[in-house]
Amino acid sequence: MGSAARLKVDGGIPNQLAKAADAARNLEQRGYDGGWTAETSHDPFLPLLLAAEHTSRIELGTNIAVAFARNPMIVANLGWDLQAYSEGRFILGLGTQIQPHIEKRFSMPWSHPARRMREFVAALHAIWSAWRDGGKLQFEGEFYTHKIMTPMFTPEPQPYPPPKIFLAAVGEAMTELCGEVADGHLGHPMVSKRFLTEVTLPVLARGLERSGRDRSEFEVSAEVMVATGENDEELAKAMTAARKQIAFYGSTPAYRKVLEVHGWGDLQPELHRLSKQGEWDTMGSLLDDEMLRTFAVVGPVEEIGAALRERCAGVVDRVLPIFFAASQKCISAALKEFHQ
Incomplete structure (x- = not known):
């Protein structure tokens, strides 16, 4: 189960450099606990440098940076520098992406994603340990080798611990690995509370037990879709948009297992077929109210926070x-109780 600590509320930081500073500053001023960038059409790390410069309190992280598009040394440098510049507020959120993107978009190797991610995280810790403690870097694995580190390439010491590492995971193997080697779990929006409770948390617990850690030493982060509005028209518009987004996620074979928990697995092939035809409106219309409310929080603005x-x-x-x-006014009203 979740820890007894106060629920943290995070927001998104645009990965466009021109927008990052203002967005991060606004999150902090509005009482958010953290801000995250995503790796989509822009690099996820560069905006966090600007975010760190214009904030002093909130945590800043990548949700996610594609690990296998890079190597551990590159990511170690980025993480070390952002942790130093943000004065210990950086969270390194990593994900695998999928094989076609790694091989055909990034032109990088793909194999055994859980094993490769385990080694990636181990390599990061080995590199950071060498920089922090001055020991010899001697990492040799199945996928990565790091054995050269001279003073010229060693960054200056810093007073902060290495960045926390969060891993994105839905499947059992990656989720258990996350509990074993990471500091936190990054959830996908296409995950229900039931899936988290019955599938994700027990698997994370196995990983935590293997690492000898308590649940209180680990953070579970969730992205939750919200459909709300200040009147019936706004609420209906938000519900329609949420249905389309859920249908889009549901069309992906990787999320059939989430639908199957609720007995809706047979819907996935139909959504996938319609997605190939670009029938986005039709896809959304296949989701009834029960499905909508399973994957999204729905209600008028005065009720949505609770x-x-x-x-x-x-x-x-x-x-x-x-x-x-939702307008910014609506969002602020919906989240008011979280920022007391």
Whole structure:
């Protein structure tokens, strides 16, 4: 179960450099606990440098940076520098992406993703340890080798510990690995509270037990889709947008296992077929209210804060709400109770 600590609420930071500083500053001023960038059309690390420069309190992380598009030494340098510049507020969130993107978009090797990620994290710790303690770097693995580190290439010491590492995981192997080697778990929006409770948390617990750690030493982070509005028209618009997004996620074979927990696995092939035809509106119409409310928090703005808290209670330690078709005024009203 989730820890007894206060639920942290996070927000997104645009990965466009021109927008990152203002967005991060606004998150901090509005009482958020953390800000995350994503690796989509822009690099996820560079905006966090600007975010660190214009904030002093909130945690800053990547959700996610694609690990296998890089090597551990490159990521170790980025993590070390952002941790130093942010004065210990950086979280390194990593994910695998999928094989076609790694091989055909990034032109990098793909194999045994769980084993490769385990080694990637171990290599990061070995590099940071050598920089921190001055020991010899001697890392030899199945996928990565790091054995040269001279004074010229060793960064200056810093007073902060190495960055926390969060891993994105849905499948059992990666989720158990996350509990064993990472400091936190990054969840996907296409995950229900039931899936988290019945599947994710027990698997994370196995990994934590293997590492000899307590649940209180680990953070579970969730992205939760939210459909709300200040009137019936706004709420209906948000619900329609949320249905389409859930249908899009559900069309991906990787998330059939999430649908199957609720007995909806047979819907996935149909959503996938329609996605190939670009029938996005039709896909959304296949989701009834029960499915919508299973994967999204839905309700008028005056009720949504309590509903979001209920969705997270006892399950996650931090939440990143994803609002559909909502104004900033609406979002602020919805999250008011979290920032008391």
